[in-house]
Amino acid sequence: MTDLYKLNDDVHHYLSVKYLGEETIQDLFVNAQKEIKDEFFPDKGFGKMRLAKAKGAITNFKKLSNDHFRTVDLMLFYVEVGTEFTNTYGDIDGKFYDSMNSMYDKVIVECEKDETLFKEIKDRLYAVVAESDGIGWGYHDVLEESYYSISWLEE
Numbered sequence: 001m002t003d004l005y006k007l008n009d010d011v012h013h014y015l016s017v018k019y020l021g022e023e024t025i026q027d028l029f030v031n032a033q034k035e036i037k038d039e040f041f042p043d044k045g046f047g048k049m050r051l052a053k054a055k056g057a058i059t060n061f062k063k064l065s066n067d068h069f070r071t072v073d074l075m076l077f078y079v080e081v082g083t084e085f086t087n088t089y090g091d092i093d094g095k096f097y098d099s100m101n102s103m104y105d106k107v108i109v110e111c112e113k114d115e116t117l118f119k120e121i122k123d124r125l126y127a128v129v130a131e132s133d134g135i136g137w138g139y140h141d142v143l144e145e146s147y148y149s150i151s152w153l154e155e
Contacts, residue, residue: 032058036081040085051099083132100139108150
């Protein structure tokens, strides 16, 4: 078992979460955020914008931590950073916006199931809609439609 722990990072993280708890989950969360951000805005150079790698960071965090709230937070963070990227560098392409819209929709679905979650992140959800205004490919319209599909939760 010790050899497996040393050889495989996923096993290492899984066992750390299982036995070390909250501090390890927070470290994994921060690392996942960094992985996502680095795909768009690395410390040096230009972002490679590998969407699969950024989404993989979310999937790995979810598998290792089983932390629902932070997983949804990372999903929204992905959309926030993607929106910031396109506002910084200009319109990308339809595939990029499809990925952003799909992830945003997944966050919306989770908010429909959990009003407390929605209340925690509603300002960020709306901020993405506001920040997307003027972006092409119908991006803003799709985000706005998704957001207002759950706005009744605010009442």
